[in-house]
Amino acid sequence: MPRFSRLFNPPARDILPSEITPESLYLNRRQLMTAGAGLAAASLLPSAFAAGDLVTKPSRYNVGNEEKNTFEQITHYNNYYEFGTDKDDPARNAGTLKTRPWNVVVEGACEKPKTFDIDSLLRLAPLEERLYRLRCVEAWSMVVPWVGFPLSELLKQVVPTSKAKYVEFTSLADKKQMPGVTMPVLDWPYTEGLRIDEAMNPLAILAVGLYGKVLPNQNGAPIRLIVPWKYGFKSAKSIVKIRLLENQPATAWNKAAPQEYGFYSNVNPEVDHPRWSQASERRIGEFLRRKTLMFNGYANEVAGLYKGMDLRKFY
Ligand code: MTE
Numbered sequence: 001m002p003r004f005s006r007l008f009n010p011p012a013r014d015i016l017p018s019e020i021t022p023e024s025l026y027l028n029r030r031q032l033m034t035a036g037a038g039l040a041a042a043s044l045l046p047s048a049f050a051a052g053d054l055v056t057k058p059s060r061y062n063v064g065n066e067e068k069n070t071f072e073q074i075t076h077y078n079n080y081y082e083f084g085t086d087k088d089d090p091a092r093n094a095g096t097l098k099t100r101p102w103n104v105v106v107e108g109a110c111e112k113p114k115t116f117d118i119d120s121l122l123r124l125a126p127l128e129e130r131l132y133r134l135r136c137v138e139a140w141s142m143v144v145p146w147v148g149f150p151l152s153e154l155l156k157q158v159v160p161t162s163k164a165k166y167v168e169f170t171s172l173a174d175k176k177q178m179p180g181v182t183m184p185v186l187d188w189p190y191t192e193g194l195r196i197d198e199a200m201n202p203l204a205i206l207a208v209g210l211y212g213k214v215l216p217n218q219n220g221a222p223i224r225l226i227v228p229w230k231y232g233f234k235s236a237k238s239i240v241k242i243r244l245l246e247n248q249p250a251t252a253w254n255k256a257a258p259q260e261y262g263f264y265s266n267v268n269p270e271v272d273h274p275r276w277s278q279a280s281e282r283r284i285g286e287f288l289r290r291k292t293l294m295f296n297g298y299a300n301e302v303a304g305l306y307k308g309m310d311l312r313k314f315y
Contacts, residue, residue: 090218108244125149147209164244267296
């Protein structure tokens, strides 16, 4: 078993709300203003709308009556190994990440490959606030009000060809800005992948904010993937490249520990991780464990994508 496969662990003990310390968010004011300035009519908004607030429309894709996690919880209990492997490392270290200028290259099996400037991505489609469950493979979960737009909107822009069967996502890996990239924890850069029909599903979004604000660095600024029916590690942060591919791409966690982290990694309470159960989860901030839901509660929307597939084999 690769030495680093032990890094992903279920929490040894439950985290209490009081252990999550509010800290500054490392969002530099200039970045906020740039992002804010790109938004339609931002200057006409009431003054209570500080720079960095995002204009969103409500979404029909929201979890029911579950309570949101707090901004502090969502921004101080993170996995972002480029900034360290402890849950509080990203909040402490991600201030060095420069999110402007920022480009996302979209290439591969498509008719119109294009490099998108981040500010043009903020205007590509109406931004929606979506309250989604985030279920980490380590058996903890949160409910997060992401701000983003459907991934399909970006993919449509480059016109995928019939050869585009998969989509690969690559995160930034810059030793100068990311202290964790000097450690051989994963085979950097962090990469992830989806099948094209998964990527086109309306639930898959590119998030650029949370709680109505520009995404904090520790949550994957300036743009990250969110695939709410899959374990959180599929949702690559700080994306710099998206490639349309004919063949299934290698992914960082699958390369690190193939028996533990499959390509699909759909949330499935019936298929345990080799080292722990996936039947229940700990919602950050709650005392009692919850039952994990099939496809993280999104079965109505996504079960059809996997019809006829053995989900034990394709874990
Ligand atoms: N993306 C990159 N580039 N590096 C990472 O370490 N961690 C993943 C995912 N995306 C990770 C990443 C994991 S394991 C999870 S659970 C989620 O990000 C956590 O997202 P959050 O910190 O916003 O809750």
